Amino acid sequence: MSDPASSAFTELSIPECLSLLSRHTVGRLCIVENDFPVAFPVNYRLADNGQGGAAIVIRTRPGGTLDQEEETRVGFEVDGIDNATNSGWSVVVRGRLHHEDAPITPVWLRSWDPRPWVRGRDTWLYLTPLVITGRQLAPTVVEWAFAFRGYL
Numbered sequence: 001m002s003d004p005a006s007s008a009f010t011e012l013s014i015p016e017c018l019s020l021l022s023r024h025t026v027g028r029l030c031i032v033e034n035d036f037p038v039a040f041p042v043n044y045r046l047a048d049n050g051q052g053g054a055a056i057v058i059r060t061r062p063g064g065t066l067d068q069e070e071e072t073r074v075g076f077e078v079d080g081i082d083n084a085t086n087s088g089w090s091v092v093v094r095g096r097l098h099h100e101d102a103p104i105t106p107v108w109l110r111s112w113d114p115r116p117w118v119r120g121r122d123t124w125l126y127l128t129p130l131v132i133t134g135r136q137l138a139p140t141v142v143e144w145a146f147a148f149r150g151y152l
């Protein structure tokens with residue numbers, strides 16, 4: 001194990017954040033419901049929005065909590081953690097969640113289907129990022145996995 005005090009945070013650049021977002025498929029979408037923040041695990045895909053920008057595409061259950069007709073301010077988080085080295089990373093996106101209610105979902109959106117793990121997720125949503133931040137926690141000292149004190 002490493003000493004948590006010997007770890008240091010590193011801020012991630014936007015391209016690094018987008019790269020991490022593009023390599024994962026499950027994140028947490030955070031909204032405010034009844035005056036309290038709530039996080040929902042969702043399948044997602046990072047997409048090109050057809051205008052040279054990024055979008056996070058999500059499908060949800062029609063009529064569910066996330067299926068809101070109005071544009072909603074949300075947070076979105078994806079992370080990776082390595083318990084063996086007390087290290088990890090986190091990317092947080094703040095932006096606006098849009099409900100796609102067009103009779104035919106736009107081609108750019110449909111081409112980035114997040115393929116939900118649960119059936120019946122037929123409402124298409126996409127998050128337009130306004131702020132993307134990330135940081136990485138990397139240990140500066142890693143102790144050898146075989147430690148004598150573990151056998152005393």
